[in-house]
Amino acid sequence: MAIINKTPDSFYDHGATFDDGVALATVGRAVADGADIVDIGGVRAGPGQHVDVDEEVRRVIPFVRQVRARFPDIVISADTWRHEVGRLACEEGADLINDTWACADPSLPEVAAEFSAGYVCSHTGGATPRTRPHRNGYADVVAEVVGDLVARAEHVAARGVPRAGILIDPTHDFGKNTWHSIELTRRIDELAATGWPVLASLSNKDFVGETLAVDVGDRLYGTLAATAVSAWLGATVFRTHNVAATCQILDMVAVLKGTKPPARVVRGLA
């Protein structure tokens, strides 16, 4: 899942793909690099400039239309917590709603159900959209996340979202400090054991930065290490800024797990 930020202020790319032309080229590169899904969002996750519904629609919806026209086979994910935006995105051909703020808008699952779109269930510990964690504590963060996400997945399925399109995302760093995100990565097999496909959104996040004491531009190696461990433990979808590197990591892990053959083996066999 390639991250396409239609924002002027996202933490990683600082608006590099805010322009439609650049964003479209980025989608093309992501597809060529192996992305199966593009996740298009118009609002920075962290605190910042207020973005109302109209502005989010202006940023995202015409672009979804362009992507659908140019790349008819790619899965388009709309990264939004607002049902108004989700509805318009689905009308333009979005296949999946990435509800990063955990049903902050309770009408969002109904939109996915209406369009038979997929749905990403997230865990935020009850945080308000675009707020950062503050002293969140959990008796067992993994048990809390598993319980919350399974309940949310069943909830959205009961609202009519196709079960085959539902993913669960522990949502690293949302409502969690670095220790919590590390623990979720270490025990992500417990999420996979629920039977719901697990989306891991790890890319260049603060928990990687704090773990390695590196700034946002230097988090690729840490992200890829966490990606490899998560893939090994059963996560199946990876939201990433770095598609080519992530695909190589996932291919390597798949071969090591025995779920995919090596690409070319001739050495010593001739």
Added chain:
Amino acid sequence: MIVQVVSCPQPPLLLPGVTGGLVPEVEKLRSACHEAIAGLATVDTIIVVGGAPDTREYPPDAPLPTGRFAPGLTPAPSDALPASLGVATALIDGVLDRGVELHGIGFATPAEECRQYGRRLAERPGIVGLLVMADGSARRGPKATPSPTSARRPSRCSRRAWSSR
């Protein structure tokens, strides 16, 4: 009667080990808290007051709540102290070699009940020193909004650890 009051902030990052490696600005804060708490050495009774899920006294030997904030470091036992009292216990340890009383005040306690609780503490016989765990307005900001379960009352308290006679 209460003859001395020390106030310290209560961020979980003051719990032992929670910062991972040593973080200089946190160690500076920890040292300031130790210095302030050392001023309570001469009182007869040290009473710690801090926000808690319920208004009640907590056993001084209850486990720290470190595991709630740093899973992987330690487990998070169900009888762990609330963060405020846990931070206080950790700060006192190594500075004062004596017992303390840990008083949790429920987050939702009305102001008048808090005053009454304070009056009862003030009427205690002997020389009482109070350690108040509270950080007021330091808890606010666009990058550190309160969690849904935390207290929401704004405060004008000083940001730094302080003591007064």
